[in-house]
Amino acid sequence: MRSEKKSRKFWFIAILCLIIVLPAGWYLWSRLEKEKPTLNMNLLSPHLGQSQVFSLVVSDAKSGLRRLWVGLLKNGQEAVLHDEKFPSAGFFKGGKVHETSVKIQLAPEVLGFSDGDAILRTVISDYSWRGWWKGNITYTEKNVKIDTRPPEIEVLSRAHNISQGGAGLVIFRASETCSKSGVQVGDHFYPGHAGFFKDSNVYLAFIALGYQQGTDTAISLKVTDLAGNEATGGLNYHLRKKSFRQDRLNIRDSFLKQKMPYFSSQIPQDSTLSLVDKFLKVNRDLREANYQTIADVCHDTDAKIHWQDDFLRLPKSATRAKFADHRVYIYKGREIDRQVHMGVDLASVARSPIPAANTGIVIFAEFLGIYGKTVILDHGFGLFSMYAHLSNIGVKVGDQLSKGDILGRTGLTGLAGGDHLHFSVLIHDTFVNPVEWWDMKWIQHNVLSKIEQAGSEIKRE
Numbered sequence: 001m002r003s004e005k006k007s008r009k010f011w012f013i014a015i016l017c018l019i020i021v022l023p024a025g026w027y028l029w030s031r032l033e034k035e036k037p038t039l040n041m042n043l044l045s046p047h048l049g050q051s052q053v054f055s056l057v058v059s060d061a062k063s064g065l066r067r068l069w070v071g072l073l074k075n076g077q078e079a080v081l082h083d084e085k086f087p088s089a090g091f092f093k094g095g096k097v098h099e100t101s102v103k104i105q106l107a108p109e110v111l112g113f114s115d116g117d118a119i120l121r122t123v124i125s126d127y128s129w130r131g132w133w134k135g136n137i138t139y140t141e142k143n144v145k146i147d148t149r150p151p152e153i154e155v156l157s158r159a160h161n162i163s164q165g166g167a168g169l170v171i172f173r174a175s176e177t178c179s180k181s182g183v184q185v186g187d188h189f190y191p192g193h194a195g196f197f198k199d200s201n202v203y204l205a206f207i208a209l210g211y212q213q214g215t216d217t218a219i220s221l222k223v224t225d226l227a228g229n230e231a232t233g234g235l236n237y238h239l240r241k242k243s244f245r246q247d248r249l250n251i252r253d254s255f256l257k258q259k260m261p262y263f264s265s266q267i268p269q270d271s272t273l274s275l276v277d278k279f280l281k282v283n284r285d286l287r288e289a290n291y292q293t294i295a296d297v298c299h300d301t302d303a304k305i306h307w308q309d310d311f312l313r314l315p316k317s318a319t320r321a322k323f324a325d326h327r328v329y330i331y332k333g334r335e336i337d338r339q340v341h342m343g344v345d346l347a348s349v350a351r352s353p354i355p356a357a358n359t360g361i362v363i364f365a366e367f368l369g370i371y372g373k374t375v376i377l378d379h380g381f382g383l384f385s386m387y388a389h390l391s392n393i394g395v396k397v398g399d400q401l402s403k404g405d406i407l408g409r410t411g412l413t414g415l416a417g418g419d420h421l422h423f424s425v426l427i428h429d430t431f432v433n434p435v436e437w438w439d440m441k442w443i444q445h446n447v448l449s450k451i452e453q454a455g456s457e458i459k460r461e
């Protein structure tokens with residue numbers, strides 16, 4: 001009888017434990033969870049400019065968010081950027097909000113901060129019962145730099161004389177590190193490249209005046225610092241008019257019959273098109289598409305000047321067409337098209353070996369539409385040379401060539417009527433007159449003397 005009573009008591013306690021104590025313990029344990037809230041901040045740069053917007057994503061999966069505080073601090077000065085308390089779902093239930101995103105507009109100057117080092121502090125807490133109901137706390141500090149002033153620009157190179165279709169060099173210094181710098185020539189931007197001089201804020205920018213840009217084209221310096229502050233500066237320049245030739249090209253059926261089958265895979269297939277209409281598609285659309293490829297290839301450049309002195313011209317060759325010849329295409333006595341020739345055509349004996357015009361790296365070596373088999377060399381700092389209509393390519397992308405190394409042989413691939421070399425020079429994506437780069441005097445006057453003079457000016461300081 002007694003033992004029956006005892007066993008009943010045991011079972012009563014056991015069931016009480018199962019129903020009340022264990023779940024209560026489990027619940028208490030869950031409310032004491034120690035998982036901290038998470039923060040994801042997308043501040044683009046630690047350099048704070050005049051004004052920027054950044055966003056925060058904060059979350060707390062278990063207990064829910066209690067409070068988010070964001071502030072900017074500098075030498076004891078503090079500004080609250082955001083302070084938000086999130087609702088509770090009840091004492092036993094934790095927070096209602098488990099994830100939220102906040103956008104913050106930050107204009108340090110408006111808040112009374114001066115330029116200099118500062119701290120962006122974030123404090124996030126949750127509804128856990130840890131820390132005597134204070135919750136888990138995520139505390140982050142990010143070092144930032146307030147910089148609301150635009151950089152100053154100093155031009156180190158003097159008199160810039162540039163011809164239509166010609167090139168030039170501008171050397172300048174920014175007062176601070178820049179994320180973007182260069183020279184705006186009309187609607188075209190030429191990036192500056194650091195690394196030539198020890199001072200990493202001194203930039204060299206090779207620039208070009210397109211053959212079609214007028215002598216009234218505006219040229220200015222443009223720089224943007226790490227905080228996004230922009231500055232524009234003027235420079236001394238003189239633009240020279242240059243006249244280009246007109247050239248009439250007779251397109252014969254024999255040429256079209258020989259050439260158009262080559263292009264059938266590169267233009268939309270349409271058997272109803274006549275030979276001359278196929279030619280027009282090649283001469284217009286394919287020419288444009290090929291130019292886009294060249295522009296893309298010549299976007300990135302090595303941050304080093306590889307070349308030295310004047311560029312080599314195909315030995316013992318005659319000039320057949322000049323840079324920026326304005327070509328009129330005649331078919332059966334009538335004008336069918338107009339295009340501008342963006343290089344120099346040089347003819348020698350068939351399959352002549354082609355020397356690299358100067359030291360550089362092969363960045364393109366394959367068939368390219370109207371240009372046929374083509375090689376492009378990067379000479380560094382945005383200067384490129386291009387060799388087209390080759391019968392044979394003897395180099396591959398990545399090869400480092402010295403001035404004079406043979407890169408292939410002349411031919412008539414692409415839209416060439418006879419064996420010749422089509423030679424082009426580019427400043428990034430602008431074709432320029434190769435004649436300037438064959439001329440040591442021009443290089444001395446427009447490039448080398450500018451580098452020397454800027455160098456001696458830097459030394460004198």
Ligand SMILES: [Zn+2]
Nearest residue numbers: 343344345422
């Ligand atoms: Zn040509």
